[in-house]
Amino acid sequence: MPRDPRFDILFEPVQIGPVTAPNRFYQVPHCTGMGYRRPKTLATMRGVKAEGGWGTVCTEYCSIHPSSDDEPFPSASLWDDQDVASLALTVDEVHAHGALAGVELWHGGAGSANFYSREAPIGPASQPAGVWDPFQTRAMDKSDIQDLKRWHLAAAKRAQRAGFDIVYVYAAHWYLIRQFLLPSNRRTDEYGGSLENRARLLRELIVETKEAVGDTCAVAVRFSASIGGPDHDQDTAEPREMIEMLGELPDLWDITVHDYSYELGTSRFVPEAGLEETMSWVKGVTTKPVVSVGRFTSPDTMLRLVRQGVIDLVGAARPSIADPFIPNKIDEGREDEIRECIGCNICYTGDQTGTPIRCTQNPTMGEEWRKGWHPETIAPKESDSSILIVGGGPAGLEAAVALGKRGYDVTIAEARRELGGRVSLESRLPGLNQWARVTEWRLNQIGKLPNVEFFLESVVDKEQIIEFSPDYVAIATGATWRRDGIGRTHDDPIRGWDGPGVLTPDDIMAGTMPNGPVVVYDDDHYYIGGVIAEKLRKAGLEVTLVTPANEVSTWTTHTEEQHRIAQRILLLGIVVETGRSIASISEDSVAIECVFTGETREIAASSVVVATSRKPNDGLFYELVDEIKITRIGDSLAPGTIATSVYSGHSSARELEAELLVPVPFRRE
Ligand code: ADP
Ligand code: SF4
Numbered sequence: 054m055p056r057d058p059r060f061d062i063l064f065e066p067v068q069i070g071p072v073t074a075p076n077r078f079y080q081v082p083h084c085t086g087m088g089y090r091r092p093k094t095l096a097t098m099r100g101v102k103a104e105g106g107w108g109t110v111c112t113e114y115c116s117i118h119p120s121s122d123d124e125p126f127p128s129a130s131l132w133d134d135q136d137v138a139s140l141a142l143t144v145d146e147v148h149a150h151g152a153l154a155g156v157e158l159w160h161g162g163a164g165s166a167n168f169y170s171r172e173a174p175i176g177p178a179s180q181p182a183g184v185w186d187p188f189q190t191r192a193m194d195k196s197d198i199q200d201l202k203r204w205h206l207a208a209a210k211r212a213q214r215a216g217f218d219i220v221y222v223y224a225a226h227w228y229l230i231r232q233f234l235l236p237s238n239r240r241t242d243e244y245g246g247s248l249e250n251r252a253r254l255l256r257e258l259i260v261e262t263k264e265a266v267g268d269t270c271a272v273a274v275r276f277s278a279s280i281g282g283p284d285h286d287q288d289t290a291e292p293r294e295m296i297e298m299l300g301e302l303p304d305l306w307d308i309t310v311h312d313y314s315y316e317l318g319t320s321r322f323v324p325e326a327g328l329e330e331t332m333s334w335v336k337g338v339t340t341k342p343v344v345s346v347g348r349f350t351s352p353d354t355m356l357r358l359v360r361q362g363v364i365d366l367v368g369a370a371r372p373s374i375a376d377p378f379i380p381n382k383i384d385e386g387r388e389d390e391i392r393e394c395i396g397c398n399i400c401y402t403g404d405q406t407g408t409p410i411r412c413t414q415n416p417t418m419g420e421e422w423r424k425g426w427h428p429e430t431i432a433p434k435e436s437d438s439s440i441l442i443v444g445g446g447p448a449g450l451e452a453a454v455a456l457g458k459r460g461y462d463v464t465i466a467e468a469r470r471e472l473g474g475r476v477s478l479e480s481r482l483p484g485l486n487q488w489a490r491v492t493e494w495r496l497n498q499i500g501k502l503p504n505v506e507f508f509l510e511s512v513v514d515k516e517q518i519i520e521f522s523p524d525y526v527a528i529a530t531g532a533t534w535r536r537d538g539i540g541r542t543h544d545d546p547i548r549g550w551d552g553p554g555v556l557t558p559d560d561i562m563a564g565t566m567p568n569g570p571v572v573v574y575d576d577d578h579y580y581i582g583g584v585i586a587e588k589l590r591k592a593g594l595e596v597t598l599v600t601p602a603n604e605v606s607t608w609t610t611h612t613e614e615q616h617r618i619a620q621r622i623l624l625l626g627i628v629v630e631t632g633r634s635i636a637s638i639s640e641d642s643v644a645i646e647c648v649f650t651g652e653t654r655e656i657a658a659s660s661v662v663v664a665t666s667r668k669p670n671d672g673l674f675y676e677l678v679d680e681i682k683i684t685r686i687g688d689s690l691a692p693g694t695i696a697t698s699v700y701s702g703h704s705s706a707r708e709l710e711a712e713l714l715v716p717v718p719f720r721r722e
Pocket of ligand 2: 411
C-alpha cells in the first residue's frame, strides 16, 4: 500500500549541521547491554534499525577515556584505535542502509564508580560516586578539566575516523557534564557557582568539538530541559536560560528531562509523549533542530508533535526496539502492523543485569547476529507438517504467528473465551492496560494468516489431541500461582495455607474480591504483588504488603520503576512490612516473622493473597510425551516474564525442523 500522504512530513530530510538525516525518524542513543563487549551483536542490531527505516541510528553511551567506566553496566568505548575498528562495524551496518550514524560520547564523572578501571572517579567536587557505592570522587582541578577536554576531543576525532556522522556532547542525566551544570556545582573557580560558570565546560566542549570534527560531523548536545524539583519535574527556569545562552552553538539539541524514571517511564506511570509539557518550549529558544522522545508508537502523535513545532526529529529508543521497522511500515501504509512498545522496560533490564538487550514485544531483539534472527523475515517451512498449539497466551500466540509465517498449518486450542492468557488478565490490573498490545499485535497478524486458526472455549485433553493427530504439539498452557506459599523463602507450605481466606493472584484476576483487612504476601518480587496490593487498596480494603525483601517489588529496580511503585503504595496508604515472611496463617490473622531475627508478631487479616511462585501446567505434556512429537513452551516449560514466554514461543517456531546456525544455541564473540 502507498504511504498515507498525511505522513509525508515524517519522511522529509532534515539538515543537521554538515549532514542530512534522510527522514525524521531518529533512534536516540540507548543502552543495549552490549557495548564494547559485543561489537558484532551490536552492529547487526543497529543495522536492522537502519534497514527498518530509521534515518538516524545512534550508539549507546560511549566512554571517552579509562577514567570513566560504568561496569557492571556495559557501555561502548572510544579509548583507542581498537575501539575505532569495533565501532566502525556499527557505522558500516548503519550506512549500508543510507542512515546517519551517531555516537554519544560519555564521561560518567561522579555517576560511575569505576569498578573496572579502579581509577578514582572524577567530579566537579569531592562527592559520592556511583549509586550506593562506598566511594567518592577526586575533585577536578584545572588540569583535570584540561585533560577532560583533551580526552573528549581525542574521542571525537576517533569517532570521526570510525565514520560517525553525529558526535554528541552528553550533558544530560547524572553524568559529568551535567554535574557541572547543576546548582550543586559550587566550585569557586570559573567552572562553578554562577549559571554562566556552570555552563562554561559545556560551552567549551561544544565549541572545541565543532572545531575538531565539525567539517564532517554534526555536533549534538543531549540536555535536560528540567532540573526536577517538587513540582513534578517542571522546574525549567535554569535549563531555559542555558539554552538561551548556548542555543545556536550545537547542530542539534537532543532534549530529555531530569527524572530518568520519567524519561524512561513505564506505561504504568508515564503516558506516550510524557515529556511534551516539560520540553515543548525548547524550539522557541533555538533555531537548531530538536529531537526528543516519548515512547512514540502512534504515527499520529509523531505527526502532531512535528506539525506543532515541538520536535523536528521523532526520537525513539523503546519504540525502535519493539519494532525496528516502524518507519518502513508507515512508509508502506502498514501502520496497523506496527508492533507497539508496551512500556514494560524489560529492555532496560539487559543493561541493568549486564546482559544483551531483550524485548517483550520483539523476541528477535539482541538475537540478530548471535542467532541470525530478523524481525521481519523468517525461514519458510521445511515440510507440510501440521502443528497443534494448546494454549493461546503469549507463548502460544507468538509460536502461532511465527509458524504461520513459515507456512505451517497451525491450530490453537484455547480453554478460555478469549486469547491472550496471562496478558489478558494482567492487563486489566491498575496501570497495565498497554500490555494488552502483546495480544493485539499477534491477533492482528493471525488475522492475516489463512493457515492459522484458533478455537476458543476448547479445553483439550490427551484423547482429543491423539484423535486430532497433528504432526507436532506445542503445550503452551501456562502456569498457576501456588497457594501453599512455597517459593524463594519457603521450602515447605506455610502453616494454615489451606484455610478459606487464602487466595492467589489468579483468584484476584479471576474476579474474587477478598474480605479486608487483607495481607498481600510478595515473595515474587517483580510487579504482581505490588499491583495486586494497589488494586485491593483502590477497592477500599485495608491492605498490608508483606515481603521478605528489603523493599517492595525489588526486581523493578531493573525496570527503573521501583521507587515509583514504592511511592504509589505508600501514598495509597498501604502498610508495608519489609524483611518479613509469613510464619503461619489463621482465620483472622497472620504471624509475620522478621527474616533477620526470627521475631514474630501477629497482624489482623481476614484474607491473604499469596504471590510466591508458580507451578507449570505441564500435565498434558507428561501424558503425551511418549506418544507424539511434543514440546513445552512459555510458562508451562518454565514460568517467567511475558518476555520469556514470547521468546520461548518464537524460538520453538524458528527452530522447528530447522538447522541451527551453530551447534551451540548461539554464536559468541
Ligand atoms: P504463557 O505465558 O506461557 O503463554 P499463559 O498462562 O499466558 O502462558 O497462557 C496459557 C493459556 O493456556 C491460557 O490462556 C489458558 O487458558 C490456556 N490453557 C491452559 N490449559 C489448557 C488446555 N488444557 N486446553 C486449552 N487451553 C489451555
Ligand atoms: Fe517496549 Fe517493553 Fe520492548 Fe522495552 S521491552 S521496547 S518497554 S515492549
